[in-house]
Amino acid sequence: MHQNSLFAYCEEKQVLGERAQSILVKLQAWAPNAATDRQITQAMGFSDLNCVRPRLTELIKRGLVEECGNTKCEITGKTVRLVRACK
Numbered sequence: 001m002h003q004n005s006l007f008a009y010c011e012e013k014q015v016l017g018e019r020a021q022s023i024l025v026k027l028q029a030w031a032p033n034a035a036t037d038r039q040i041t042q043a044m045g046f047s048d049l050n051c052v053r054p055r056l057t058e059l060i061k062r063g064l065v066e067e068c069g070n071t072k073c074e075i076t077g078k079t080v081r082l083v084r085a086c087k
Helices: 003-015 018-030 037-043 053-061
Strands: 065-072 079-085
Touching: 018 037, 018 053, 018 065, 018 079, 037 053, 037 079, 053 065
Parallel strands: none
Antiparallel strands: 065 079
């Protein structure tokens, strides 16, 4: 990774809230694999999807996380998004 990219990442990471940082770190650990909102929620130990979704939206808007496809949710059977940390 280019040094400028690392510097930009560190700057952005500093202005993120604690939960957003935790979610980003979790997604980076799964890289290059993607996860659903529910998978992230469960991995973080939360029971409510709303603990993760607003922070994912924030991370997507900042360009740190991207939507990268869809999959069928194992629990609901509905089509849901997949997200992953940007490179």
